Amino acid sequence: MMTSLLMLSWLPTHTILLSLLSVIQSKIIRKDRVASKVIIQKMDRKIPSDHKTYLKDRFHLDMNKEALCYFQDYIQQVKYPKLFHLTLRLDWTTINNLKLSDRGSFVDKIYDELSWRLNSKLGIQNPKKIKPHYDLYEKLLRQYYVIENTDRYGKYTHEHLHIVCGIHPAHHDKINQQYWESVIASPRYFSFNNKPHSHSKSIHSLCVEEIDIETNFSNLEAVLDYANKSATLKELFCSFNPPIKEQTHGFRNTTLNAA
Numbered sequence: 001m002m003t004s005l006l007m008l009s010w011l012p013t014h015t016i017l018l019s020l021l022s023v024i025q026s027k028i029i030r031k032d033r034v035a036s037k038v039i040i041q042k043m044d045r046k047i048p049s050d051h052k053t054y055l056k057d058r059f060h061l062d063m064n065k066e067a068l069c070y071f072q073d074y075i076q077q078v079k080y081p082k083l084f085h086l087t088l089r090l091d092w093t094t095i096n097n098l099k100l101s102d103r104g105s106f107v108d109k110i111y112d113e114l115s116w117r118l119n120s121k122l123g124i125q126n127p128k129k130i131k132p133h134y135d136l137y138e139k140l141l142r143q144y145y146v147i148e149n150t151d152r153y154g155k156y157t158h159e160h161l162h163i164v165c166g167i168h169p170a171h172h173d174k175i176n177q178q179y180w181e182s183v184i185a186s187p188r189y190f191s192f193n194n195k196p197h198s199h200s201k202s203i204h205s206l207c208v209e210e211i212d213i214e215t216n217f218s219n220l221e222a223v224l225d226y227a228n229k230s231a232t233l234k235e236l237f238c239s240f241n242p243p244i245k246e247q248t249h250g251f252r253n254t255t256l257n258a259a
Contacts, residue, residue, distance in 0.1 A: 038180045043085070043209045043219060060231035063238065067144045067164070067224045068217065070240055074142045074166050075213065081142075081166045082175065083211040085223045088114065088161040088184075089204045094197070095158045102193065103159040104237055106202075107147045109190055111161055113199045115143060115241060117183045122171045142166035143241040148230045162227035164211070164220075180208055 056064075075081060090107065098106055119127040119141055127140060144164045151157040167175060184206050186199035212219050230236050 037205045039207045057232040060228050063228045063231055064224050078138055078168055080169050084165045085209045085211055086163040087207040091202050091204045094202050104147050106192055107159045113186050121182045122174055139168045139170055146227045146238040150230050
């Protein structure tokens, strides 16, 4: 900043002020762009009564049960965590420029960075190294995520992410709008099909809903059932992070087909 001021010192004062104002304004605009992508809303209380209204495949029901047990075990271990349902939608132009067969893998790349930042922005460093010993490190976030391309009516839509995320009470004071904005504001790029992609520019929006688990698990059941709906409609692309101890592979029924 000092070098910039020295370079501008020969200019008229009003020109220097305009230059500084332009820099400040550009930073505000960038911050607003990130902020506008984060939507924090209350959970729809109608979901628990709606989620049992259609026939489900056995695999769908099994994954509902497995995911529910995953978080029930976590709740019993940690006591009073917060659970959130995150829906991450990607930039439409970016997705449209990809082959249908590549979109699931692209979303998985976005998830890797997102998962790392969910932990690192709470001060948890090297979460991937901790994962094999996660039972000894209870403050690590627990996540169940699903990549799907189906809307609530069973019709094809752009690939997106559903994440159910458990957060330890030690981190609760850090969970606010600024935290969620920092999670998606990655400055990093990644290579996909030999082309560079910006993590933050690839994200269209992040919707955050806290799951009420104070009285019972009906809201959690509803969210998991909704996230797993592709298991009945076609196939499910999902994983636990950290994995279930008995889980030796990352995904279950991994093919993601367009309708």
